[in-house]
Amino acid sequence: MTIPADQAPVAALLRRLAGADPVETHISAVFVGPDTVWKLKKAVRLGFLDFSALADRERFARRELALNQPHAPGLYRDVVPVTHAADGSLSLDGEGEVVDWVLRMAPVPPGDFLDNVARRGGLTPALLDETADAVFALHQAAVPAPPGFDAPAAVGRVLAGNIRDCNATGLPPAEVAALGAAMQARLDSLAPHLAGRAAEGRVRRCHGDLHLGNLCLWEGRPTPFDALEFDEALATTDIGYDIAFLLMDLCQFGQRAAATRVMNRYLARGGDFGLLPALGFWMALRAMVRAHVEARRGGDGHRYLRAASDFLRPVPPRLVAIGGLQGTGKTWLARALAPELGAAPGALHLRTDETRKRRAGVAPEARLPEQAYAEAESQAVHAEIMAAARLALAAGQSVVLDAVFLDPALRQAAEAAAAPHPFTGIWLAAPLDLLRARVAARSAEGRDASDATVAVLERAARADPGAIGWAVLDAAAPLPAARGMLALGPGDRA
Incomplete structure (x- = not known):
């Protein structure tokens, strides 16, 4: 991954401030210093977002701050401009022309991200209960979708996008087609139920990307962060689909008992048993997301395709x-x-x-x-x-x-x-x-x-x-x- 050439001077400034190279994704570069983190949105235009304009990078940086700060106070600090002075130097929040925007955050030790906690076997029962409580609190505070929201159509667009992205990343076409057809059939059968949940207020402006890597220990408590800021339509979804990402991720980490505990604690808090009919479908859809993301990174996306098929497969209940x-x-x-x-x-x-x-x-x-x-x-x-x-x-x-x-x-x-x-x-x-x-x-x-x-x-x-x-x-x-x-x-x- 690379930072666009026009942002190279800004990246050089942030690299000096942090004293280290950035952690990169395809849409951002995160510079982690001893007491401050600077997050730079890359000036890129992709199929699902457009950060190419300076005004949009500012808007999305501020949106990210607004979405995450209430749930992670102190972790998210502020948004500041990178300015270009008359002498040609760059600085943060200085005099001169604004050439970019960065989000300032507090650093989190790498071992405090919950994916790393899971890898070292640190997901204790108490921590899992607290994680479920944090997700429940996030969903309770989330803004419901407007009346008349067409939940089945919204999920259909997500499914179609994931089928397209799985094909674009070179995953086996026959498997993608078979999975896509099975997912569409399940969606068709679930459509009335999903519409009913939307009418009940279960569709809300959610986190949107709630996997283990987007939860961390902050001030000793599990805390969701890095909520999806660039696509309101994608983040406006059923709360069951939101938590399904976490449950799927735990299962794929070999932590099915942890996933069971989180699911049951979450349901014990809110009693939303109506999410169960769609839970396997939602977990499969989240596995499809991870399949093409991993394939794009050069990882094993195929195992997530297999997991999606497994989540769809009915198991006689007892x-x-x-x-x-x-x-x-x-x-x-x-x-x-x-x-x-x-x-x-x-x-x-x-x-x-x-x-x-x-x-x-x-x-x-x-x-x-x-x-x-x-x-x-x-x-x-x-x-x-x-x-x-x-x-x-x-x-x-x-x-x-x-x-x-x-x-x-x-x-x-x-x-x-x-x-x-x-x-x-x-x-x-x-x-x-x-x-x-x-x-x-x-x-x-x-x-x-x-x-x-x-x-x-x-x-x-x-x-x-x-x-x-x-x-x-x-x-x-x-x-x-x-x-x-x-x-x-x-x-x-x-």
């Missing part, structure tokens, strides 16, 4: 319900099984504790008062997770239900929700002394969605659950037995 007293490890087992079940990125994990918090309008770890556990509210919580399970199964996504399930009627409701798909019920059991210790420790930590105390456990232990028709597993080591029941091994993920 429902697994996990019950037992507080402290038996229902959530731990659900999270272990969910990545191994069904279509990518894994099973929908529906937890009553998280559903109750969402209904109350608070974060999963917030504490709720006793009245939030009144019988009427508990019935509403269970009705909601059953409805979400049915929706997910109809969309082709497997489900793991995670609840105490003391009431036999609730266990029957779980089995009924699965029909006509396969159902497996698991009941976890452990000595009461062990459960007391676990619940007491969890309550002391205060970092879990469960509000259960030892007193709550004691009351539940005195209740009669009736005959348990589900498989009863030792809560001390349930995973191997559960995998055996589901005919799953560590490598059996679909």
